[in-house]
Amino acid sequence: MQIYVENLFKDENIISIAESLDLKTTTKRNKECNLIYNERGLSFFVDPLNKNHSINIDFMSGKLGWRITRPQNESLLKKTLGRSKEKLKIFDATPGFLSDTMIFLSMGHKVVAVEQSKIIFHLVNDAIRRASPSLTYLKNLSFCHGESFNYFDNAKDNFDVIYLDPMYPDSRKKVKKTGSVEALKFILDYERKSNQNDELVLKFLANRNKKIILKRPLKSNKKYNNINYQVKGKTTRFDIYL
Numbered sequence: 001m002q003i004y005v006e007n008l009f010k011d012e013n014i015i016s017i018a019e020s021l022d023l024k025t026t027t028k029r030n031k032e033c034n035l036i037y038n039e040r041g042l043s044f045f046v047d048p049l050n051k052n053h054s055i056n057i058d059f060m061s062g063k064l065g066w067r068i069t070r071p072q073n074e075s076l077l078k079k080t081l082g083r084s085k086e087k088l089k090i091f092d093a094t095p096g097f098l099s100d101t102m103i104f105l106s107m108g109h110k111v112v113a114v115e116q117s118k119i120i121f122h123l124v125n126d127a128i129r130r131a132s133p134s135l136t137y138l139k140n141l142s143f144c145h146g147e148s149f150n151y152f153d154n155a156k157d158n159f160d161v162i163y164l165d166p167m168y169p170d171s172r173k174k175v176k177k178t179g180s181v182e183a184l185k186f187i188l189d190y191e192r193k194s195n196q197n198d199e200l201v202l203k204f205l206a207n208r209n210k211k212i213i214l215k216r217p218l219k220s221n222k223k224y225n226n227i228n229y230q231v232k233g234k235t236t237r238f239d240i241y242l
């Protein structure tokens with residue numbers, strides 16, 4: 001894999017990303033250039049010579065951009081997090097492209113998020129860099145690359161909530177327009193990272209002394225025992241373990 005850098009955009013940022021990913025940069029686009037850096041920041045293409053199945057994370061546009069400007073409308077997530085006078089400290093153990101965390105931040109909460117994939121980490125971190133001047137609440141986010149349970153196990157912070165959104169088994173969450181699920185799967189396969197998250201969920205459930213929120217497809221079976229309650233939306237369900 002290589003990073004295609006459009007000539008004008010070769011800067012310190014892409015040099016440090018390339019170093020961290022241990023990838024070469026090139027100014028000639030070729031079939032190995034799954035990563036592209038230009039005026040839109042860093043993007044990922046499953047097929048480098050084709051626009052399909054690509055991902056460029058932009059918190060300020062699309063459905064997410066709309067939702068983060070209207071956090072008062074997030075009744076499902078508010079119900080899921082529960083009533084609290086204080087703002088919460090949330091640990092996101094499966095951040096992916098960070099959509100859920102962005103909503104939590106827009107609601108005023110603090111989030112620590114740890115992503116296992118280095119490529120996803122850099123795609124998201126670059127989106128954070130671009131959005132930071134506009135979204136001041138990004139200062140309430142700590143985002144890093146690593147294995148989330150290890151991080152959590154060694155962390156000294158006191159979290160109110162652990163949030164888990166493992167990959168849905170049948171990928172019903174498919175977002176055909178952007179191909180983001182295809183891109184996510186491709187990246188995890190390329191990096192040989194697991195997208196079967198049973199083990200991760202079980203580790204958190206076994207160490208349960210915090211509220212755990214597990215996002216699931218609405219009609220999926222109750223995979224793990226001892227759910228305390230559920231909050232249901234139109235397509236998604238949140239299983240809560242206290």
Ligand SMILES: C[S@@+](CC[C@H](N)C(=O)[O-])C[C@H]1O[C@@H](n2cnc3c(N)ncnc32)[C@H](O)[C@@H]1O
Nearest residue numbers: 094095096097098099100115116147148165167
């Ligand atoms: C379905 S995605 C989460 C989507 C996310 N909630 C969002 O709003 O964009 C699951 C993510 O969890 C990450 N993940 C899975 N196991 C992990 C682990 N043990 N540590 C850190 N990240 C993990 C995967 O790499 C993937 O990016």
